[in-house]
Amino acid sequence: MxxxxxxxxxxxxxxxxxxxxxxxxxxxxxxSAWDTNVxxxxxxxxxxxxxxxxxxxxxxxxxxxxxxxxxxxxxKLPDSLPLARSHTAPVLDTDWSPHNDxxxxxxxxxGKVMIWKVDPNTFDGWGLEGWTPTDFDPVARLDASARKVxxxxxxxxxxxxxxxxxxxxxxxxxxxxxxxxxxxTLTGHGDAIQSLAFNPTGTLLATTCRDRKLxxxxxxxxxxxxxxxDGHGGxxxxxxxxxxxxxxxxTTGFSKMSDRQVxxxxxxxxxxxxxxxxxxxxxxVMPFWSDNNILFLAGKGDGNxxxxxxxxxxxxxxxxxxxxxxxxxxxxxxxxxxNVSDCEIARAYKVAxxxxxxxxxxxxxxxxGIPFALPSFISFFLSTNANKHATQADSFQSDIFPPxxxxxxxxxxxEFFSGKSAPLRxxxxxxxxxxxxxxxxxxxxxxxxxxPAPAAAQIKVEAKVDIPAPAPAPTRTYSAxxxxxxxxxxxxxxxxxxxxxxxxxxxxSSSYSNSYSQPPPPQANDxxxxxxNARLTGELREAYAKIRTLELELEGVRANARKAAQxxxxx
Numbered sequence: 001m002x003x004x005x006x007x008x009x010x011x012x013x014x015x016x017x018x019x020x021x022x023x024x025x026x027x028x029x030x031x032s033a034w035d036t037n038v039x040x041x042x043x044x045x046x047x048x049x050x051x052x053x054x055x056x057x058x059x060x061x062x063x064x065x066x067x068x069x070x071x072x073x074x075x076k077l078p079d080s081l082p083l084a085r086s087h088t089a090p091v092l093d094t095d096w097s098p099h100n101d102x103x104x105x106x107x108x109x110x111g112k113v114m115i116w117k118v119d120p121n122t123f124d125g126w127g128l129e130g131w132t133p134t135d136f137d138p139v140a141r142l143d144a145s146a147r148k149v150x151x152x153x154x155x156x157x158x159x160x161x162x163x164x165x166x167x168x169x170x171x172x173x174x175x176x177x178x179x180x181x182x183x184x185t186l187t188g189h190g191d192a193i194q195s196l197a198f199n200p201t202g203t204l205l206a207t208t209c210r211d212r213k214l215x216x217x218x219x220x221x222x223x224x225x226x227x228x229x230d231g232h233g234g235x236x237x238x239x240x241x242x243x244x245x246x247x248x249x250x251t252t253g254f255s256k257m258s259d260r261q262v263x264x265x266x267x268x269x270x271x272x273x274x275x276x277x278x279x280x281x282x283x284x285v286m287p288f289w290s291d292n293n294i295l296f297l298a299g300k301g302d303g304n305x306x307x308x309x310x311x312x313x314x315x316x317x318x319x320x321x322x323x324x325x326x327x328x329x330x331x332x333x334x335x336x337x338x339n340v341s342d343c344e345i346a347r348a349y350k351v352a353x354x355x356x357x358x359x360x361x362x363x364x365x366x367x368x369g370i371p372f373a374l375p376s377f378i379s380f381f382l383s384t385n386a387n388k389h390a391t392q393a394d395s396f397q398s399d400i401f402p403p404x405x406x407x408x409x410x411x412x413x414x415e416f417f418s419g420k421s422a423p424l425r426x427x428x429x430x431x432x433x434x435x436x437x438x439x440x441x442x443x444x445x446x447x448x449x450x451x452p453a454p455a456a457a458q459i460k461v462e463a464k465v466d467i468p469a470p471a472p473a474p475t476r477t478y479s480a481x482x483x484x485x486x487x488x489x490x491x492x493x494x495x496x497x498x499x500x501x502x503x504x505x506x507x508x509s510s511s512y513s514n515s516y517s518q519p520p521p522p523q524a525n526d527x528x529x530x531x532x533n534a535r536l537t538g539e540l541r542e543a544y545a546k547i548r549t550l551e552l553e554l555e556g557v558r559a560n561a562r563k564a565a566q567x568x569x570x571x
Contacts (some may be wrong), residue, residue, distance in 0.1 A: 015321030018066035038329025056087030107149030
């Protein structure tokens with residue numbers, strides 16, 4: 001076993017559960033045994049599969065925060081609250097639109113898919129004496145199947161496009177503007193469909209099935225799978241999630257010997273790259289991907305949440321969040337709604353018994369109270385053990401907050417079904433500016449190889465040394481329309497900062513003007529001065545890179561020292 005610790009800025013990520021009064025109590029979770037996540041989140045609301053009499057229903061409640069109580073709402077839900085009740089049989093799955101935080105789709109055992117829109121006024125007077133809840137009414141009904149609809153999922157880039165998986169072992173792709181008939185029907189599954197996942201641009205769809213096959217579809221190339229491979233050997237529940245912009249998918253499932261597993265697959269030939277045995281528990285493992293290159297794994301019936309960092313086709317265990325309360329379901333918050341001022345890189349909503357617990361996953365950073373933003377390895381020695389978990393940052397931590405998927409669609413439904421592709425729109429979490437992401441991949445089952453970032457851009461991100469000015473803490477942005485700026489704060493050295501949708505901003509020395517005072521441009525006859533300025537700028541960049549290297553080396557030395565001290569104490 002190696003004595004050296006792999007350097008990673010996410011190695012100390014920890015899960016911070018919310019206080020009881022910041023979660024939800026008296027939650028009446030559905031009694032259906034169908035394998036879904038039970039709960040789903042948008043930037044404003046939670047949907048919960050509900051245990052209701054007289055048909056099927058799900059609840060919609062305002063989104064609780066792990067950091068503070070929701071104004072005007074009590075953490076204990078009343079016995080009577082607004083429900084979406086139009087299904088005639090239990091609701092099996094819900095999914096929120098990535099382009100509108102107030103639009104949610106539901107599928108149920110009655111074979112219907114329904115679309116709902118939340119009116120914020122529904123919650124006016126919540127908890128006050130004499131308040132009468134008003135149930136939600138669907139804005140659209142789709143006769144999706146003669147049997148049950150087990151999963152629903154919105155398209156990531158095209159507006160008003162929805163996928164549904166039915167008990168007939170088919171997936172139907174709908175244009176919600178013309179819901180009479182599905183636009184595409186994907187066939188070939190030999191048994192019940194267990195999960196599905198779009199790639200970031202929505203050009204490909206991966207599925208897992210009870211027949212133990214992993215399939216890859218191009219929804220606009222025909223009804224048959226373009227790739228099929230043997231998945232996990234066990235017949236119990238298997239899940240799939242797309243690993244962001246990487247040409248990879250992750251699956252969870254069981255071996256023939258009932259070992260729980262996680263696998264990584266390349267999508268060109270759908271070949272297995274790596275499979276890891278987790279344990280021998282019986283609960284289905286729910287995978288969740290974060291664009292920080294972190295894969296979260298939460299097993300049903302477990303109290304823990306494992307998380308791994310993906311790098312070079314390998315999964316490196318970071319840590320796990322442990323709890324004595326077993327989870328029945330879970331979902332993660334869209335990244336554009338995270339609390340960046342508290343260094344929150346992900347947030348889970350855990351269904352446990354009759355409660356829902358928010359869990360914030362936080363990268364420990366401590367800069368508040370230090371005269372200026374020193375490199376973190378110096379800041380560490382200025383911090384004390386008593387406040388080592390303080391995380392509020394005066395400046396935006398660009399190295400742990402890559403751009404998040406925006407709420408703006410890239411395509412209309414008509415453009416998508418006509419064959420057009422477009423990159424996913426992203427939002428800068430520092431200022432709320434939305435822009436187009438990478439170029440859309442070719443319309444085939446093989447995704448292009450990601451283009452590496454320029455070296456100068458990498459230096460800008462990793463070697464950031466800010467001298468922050470006093471500024472208000474940024475707030476969460478989760479508007480259904482164009483995101484509003486989080487705050488008027490000092491711009492940081494961030495390679496993703498406000499690029500133009502049409503033309504990305506090339507890295508240049510002027511990009512460093514936010515970190516230090518750069519001299520005015522030289523005149524034509526000041527050639528010597530310009531040469532000297534260029535030399536000093538290059539030396540400064542090299543110094544920043546060396547600082548970052550030393551920081552990573554020191555982090556590894558500290559970790560090894562802690563391990564050695566622990567071994568001496570235990571010995």
